Amino acid sequence: MAEEFTIAPIRRLLKKAGNLRINESAANKLRDYLGEYGQLVAEKAIELAKKDGRKTVLERDIKGAALEIWIPEENEDE
Amino acid sequence: MAEEFTIAPIRRLLKKAGNLRINESAANKLRDYLGEYGQLVAEKAIELAKKDGRKTVLERDIKGAALEIWIPEENEDE
Numbered sequence: 001m002a003e004e005f006t007i008a009p010i011r012r013l014l015k016k017a018g019n020l021r022i023n024e025s026a027a028n029k030l031r032d033y034l035g036e037y038g039q040l041v042a043e044k045a046i047e048l049a050k051k052d053g054r055k056t057v058l059e060r061d062i063k064g065a066a067l068e069i070w071i072p073e074e075n076e077d078e
Numbered sequence: 079m080a081e082e083f084t085i086a087p088i089r090r091l092l093k094k095a096g097n098l099r100i101n102e103s104a105a106n107k108l109r110d111y112l113g114e115y116g117q118l119v120a121e122k123a124i125e126l127a128k129k130d131g132r133k134t135v136l137e138r139d140i141k142g143a144a145l146e147i148w149i150p151e152e153n154e155d156e
Contacts, residue, residue, distance in 0.1 A: 056101055
């Protein structure tokens with residue numbers, strides 16, 4: 001399980017969306033999902049950079065990777 | 079644009095996926111996507127908790143919200 005993110009920004013994000021109490025396991029679950037998403041995009045982006053013979057991950061690798069996993073709607077047609 | 083996350087854990091995540099150089103705008107892009115995803119899930123989860131008449135966001139709200147946005151495959155049938 002990816003645990004890249006600390007819990008504080010996750011709780012802030014939930015608090016900002018509506019001032020409700022946040023159960024601990026709820027915050028942990030969102031952290032897990034964020035970690036999984038980030039890891040999948042990162043792995044795919046690395047793959048794209050390598051396939052292109054590059055040693056640097058570029059913005060377009062992140063975009064290309066996210067298109068295969070999940071991307072915010074406003075970015076789909078960029 | 080959601081900028082909830084600091085850049086260091088994002089760079090670590092990318093570094094862990096493959097030891098390539100990470101362009102600054104690539105790391106920022108992944109941060110943007112993570113922020114957007116987290117915000118959408120948070121908003122939907124709050125909505126679900128409120129609809130249920132609760133003042134606390136529970137794990138199942140996060141799960142229900144993620145199912146409508148994006149959820150890691152292994153969680154789809156939980």
